[in-house]
Amino acid sequence: MVPKLLTQRIAQEIDQELMSSSGGFAVEQLMELAGFSVAQAITKRYPKDSKRRVLVCCGPGNNGGDGLVAARHLFHFGYEPTIYYPKQPQKGLYQNLVKQCRNLTIPFADFDQVHASPFDVIVDALFGFSFKGEVRDPYKEVMQVKGHVGDDLDIPSGWDVEQGDINNVGLNPEMLVSLTAPKLCAKFFAGKYHYLGGRFVAPSFAQKYGLNLPEYPGTDQCVQL
């Protein structure tokens, strides 16, 4: 079963519908399930015994929020996450996610600390499907220094959601975790592992958008594509 690849417009429409009165989801719920699915996918390919040190790079929007949730679950799974979150929005949603991570004593590192530290896995939660344009600092520099291994949330940051790396950002991750459904740019993904997260889509909803989603195994919140 090959899932449909979404355009940016449809991805945004689906996201809005899930959180509308007809979908009924709170952003906190969807973020919790998305972040959990990413953390779980990481455990499947990067076991904590050899890949314990995880850097989670978080952008200023929902993709970054998913990253904060993933970092929290990774901590509970026995990893040693570090968070790079250079622009922290004042919105309560994000402040609360930060608080939860701080309560776990997960370190928030600045660029120099990130630059100087070795990590086994880099999680790119900088930008998601809403991103347009060019990547600028402080995000660009961290991608240049740390950007060539690891795991991307939904789309590799800086890629065009439909056309892939047209801005020559150069992120070619080993793993991609698509959320809800893969986006068009996934056809340019050349890494080893492509997972899907977001086991909350109603069958009627998947049918309406022709998503053609695969079955998830057991109680897993992620499935390999």
Next chain:
Amino acid sequence: MVPKLLTQRIAQEIDQELMSSSGGFAVEQLMELAGFSVAQAITKRYPKDSKRRVLVCCGPGNNGGDGLVAARHLFHFGYEPTIYYPKQPQKGLYQNLVKQCRNLTIPFADFDQVHASPFDVIVDALFGFSFKGEVRDPYKEVMQVKGHVGDDLDIPSGWDVEQGDINNVGLNPEMLVSLTAPKLCAKFFAGKYHYLGGRFVAPSFAQKYGLNLPEYPGTDQCVQL
């Protein structure tokens, strides 16, 4: 490792602190994780091949909300949940959880339908640790008809949170899923399976309250006690 059994006062204090500005959790997050842990625990003891038909009885408070989340995840895991939710609060939180279940076409049954239908597992999400007093209709009748098998959320409904079944409600479930930490009444639990859910407690928090929580295996959100 034997977890501490909580008094009602401490259970309420912990709940409040998790959702305060110092804990930083949204009720939607905690409910999502609690409901997920209950659904996952059910899969471990009641496989869907033989125990597919699950009745989830939901009360008017947070315990009922956890039940609605559990029903949703059970649906995604391949079960056939039915929800009994005789008093549905107008609050957006609960209305949204109902909407999510309705979008999955999970049936909401009335008492006569519940009475007449066979179920393999009954999930009791009627009352949690805040409950005091006597169980009244419409909850009492469903417990009398359907109350003697299945799985209870946090505490068996109608039990005193510290002293157990002092009101002779008569619920003696086969399985109990304690949430965050078991309550004092768990020492009167005589069923086969006791699980703990709520893999979100910070170590510093567990230490402050002396919770003595066990380790969770893998990425599981529940652990057998």
